[in-house]
Amino acid sequence: MPSPKARSAPSAGGAERYEFISLSRTPPPHLLQRQGSDPTAARLRASESPSRRRGSGSSSSSTGGQQLPEEDCMKLNPSVIGIALSSLLAIDLWLSKRLGVCAREDASWGSVRPLMKLVEISGHGIPWLAGAAYSLYKSDSAAGQEVMLNLLMALVLDLVLVGTMKAVVRRRRPAHNRMDMFATFSVDGYSFPSGHATRAAMCARFLLAHLVLAAPLRVLVLLWATFVGFSRVLLGRHHVTDVAFGFLMGYWQYNLVEMLWLSPVMLQSTFGQLQ
Numbered sequence: 128m129p130s131p132k133a134r135s136a137p138s139a140g141g142a143e144r145y146e147f148i149s150l151s152r153t154p155p156p157h158l159l160q161r162q163g164s165d166p167t168a169a170r171l172r173a174s175e176s177p178s179r180r181r182g183s184g185s186s187s188s189s190t191g192g193q194q195l196p197e198e199d200c201m202k203l204n205p206s207v208i209g210i211a212l213s214s215l216l217a218i219d220l221w222l223s224k225r226l227g228v229c230a231r232e233d234a235s236w237g238s239v240r241p242l243m244k245l246v247e248i249s250g251h252g253i254p255w256l257a258g259a260a261y262s263l264y265k266s267d268s269a270a271g272q273e274v275m276l277n278l279l280m281a282l283v284l285d286l287v288l289v290g291t292m293k294a295v296v297r298r299r300r301p302a303h304n305r306m307d308m309f310a311t312f313s314v315d316g317y318s319f320p321s322g323h324a325t326r327a328a329m330c331a332r333f334l335l336a337h338l339v340l341a342a343p344l345r346v347l348v349l350l351w352a353t354f355v356g357f358s359r360v361l362l363g364r365h366h367v368t369d370v371a372f373g374f375l376m377g378y379w380q381y382n383l384v385e386m387l388w389l390s391p392v393m394l395q396s397t398f399g400q401l402q
């Protein structure tokens with residue numbers, strides 16, 4: 128099928144005449160020569176990826192070296208990102224395995240596994256949900272009730288968001304993990320992100336913003352959140368990236384909680400309209 132690929136030099140009469148070359152045939156020598164001296168064509172050829180240059184052989188001349196540079200960018204970028212991602216994953220797997228020193232009783236730090244499991248319980252959803260519900264029930268001030276209601280809402284939101292993310296990503300937990308956690312949902316078979324890390328980051332921000340004012344206690348809250356995250360990797364429950372992303376997600380979740388903050392005025396007007 129002929130294709131209008133190249134233009135000839137203006138004809139003697141001044142009017143331009145189009146030359147048609149076949150895509151499957153080598154262009155005539157005068158066209159090849161012109162491409163060789165044309166700086167634009169040279170630039171386009173230079174932008175070709177090495178694989179295409181290697182693999183193309185005579186077919187590169189059949190397409191006349193007219194690939195768009197943007198196409199090459201699109202083909203190069205995913206491979207660069209792919210290499211970066213697989214390197215990050217390889218480092219992540221290696222580091223997580225090395226840091227899983229409490230994954231079993233007979234591991235190098237196996238004797239502190241019971242302590243790590245206590246830290247695990249301190250960041251579990253059930254004690255937090257039960258604590259917030261009990262405090263809401265016991266609170267006799269409107270301000271206290273407002274804070275506890277929002278903490279409850281934040282904890283439920285965290286479970287929903289983390290559960291959804293785990294179900295979508297479906298990353299397996301590290302091979303050295305022993306699945307002996309108490310009270311898990313089915314999605315908790317998955318690893319990314321760490322629900323303990325999201326909860327620890329979100330609750331730490333919540334406590335610092337609304338409940339804990341004394342400086343030493345504020346430091347304790349931060350240490351607790353950090354330790355909950357670290358303990359996930361030490362116990363072999365998670366990869367390092369699950370926890371790192373979990374911290375970021377929990378930090379961001381607190382912003383969402385602030386945006387969705389339930390105030391008594393808002394609740395009254397909502398329930399007033401419903402009645």
Ligand SMILES: CC(C)=CCC/C(C)=C/COP(=O)(O)O
Pocket residue numbers: 251252253256286308309310311312315317318320321322323324359364
């Ligand atoms: C049953 C309830 C209310 C929450 C489940 C809490 C839980 C087991 C989360 C898993 O955390 P990781 O992803 O850090 O292992």
